[in-house]
Amino acid sequence: MKPVFLDRDGVISIFTPNDYLKKWDEFQFLPGAITGLQKLTNAGFDIVIVSNQAGVSKGLFSEQDLNDITEKMLAELKKHAINIHRVYYCIHTSEDNCNCRKPKTGMIEQFISEHGAFERDKTFFVGDSDIDIELGAKTGMKTILVLSGKTKSAEETESWNYRPDFVVKNLKEAADVIVSYSKGENRGKEN
Ligand SMILES: [Mg+2]
Numbered sequence: 001m002k003p004v005f006l007d008r009d010g011v012i013s014i015f016t017p018n019d020y021l022k023k024w025d026e027f028q029f030l031p032g033a034i035t036g037l038q039k040l041t042n043a044g045f046d047i048v049i050v051s052n053q054a055g056v057s058k059g060l061f062s063e064q065d066l067n068d069i070t071e072k073m074l075a076e077l078k079k080h081a082i083n084i085h086r087v088y089y090c091i092h093t094s095e096d097n098c099n100c101r102k103p104k105t106g107m108i109e110q111f112i113s114e115h116g117a118f119e120r121d122k123t124f125f126v127g128d129s130d131i132d133i134e135l136g137a138k139t140g141m142k143t144i145l146v147l148s149g150k151t152k153s154a155e156e157t158e159s160w161n162y163r164p165d166f167v168v169k170n171l172k173e174a175a176d177v178i179v180s181y182s183k184g185e186n187r188g189k190e191n
């Protein structure tokens with residue numbers, strides 16, 4: 001098992017401020033996402049998506065709409081020879097008090113219960129917001145912030161409680177970091 005954990009919105013698909021991707025026709029892949037996912041697939045990683053989708057609990061779209069988006073996204077990626085190993089969603093709001101809403105660790109714990117332990121200190125979590133970096137750091141992983149979504153600059157991270165190990169432009173660059181790291185090329189180059 002060689003997992004890599006990715007957030008969805010702002011990493012793979014577009015980030016929509018103050019809104020959600022509610023239907024497949026609103027879904028768009030970000031520049032560099034397909035290339036990055038291909039690179040990770042070709043390097044033998046098990047790609048795992050970990051995404052908060054509170055719009056379901058808020059009634060803005062249904063769980064069926066969410067599943068429809070997922071199926072079509074996976075089918076589209078398959079056309080590019082990309083295999084996504086597993087997709088985890090938290091559909092709750094913070095008021096629901098679940099244990100899966102990022103930055104809580106429930107989705108990673110679920111992954112471990114289904115797949116067994118993995119070498120956390122050699123595993124990456126890629127996200128576009130502070131909660132992704134917090135979750136990755138709290139679960140002992142290396143973290144990469146992409147500036148293709150919610151966070152627009154590295155300076156924004158200066159006030160965060162958990163700082164990313166790497167800051168890059170998009171998923172393509174994140175994949176470059178991850179693949180070089182797995183070859184032992186950029187160890188110790190973390191921020
Ligand atoms: Mg995001």
Ligand SMILES: [Zn+2]
Nearest residue numbers: 090092098100
């Ligand atoms: Zn949840």
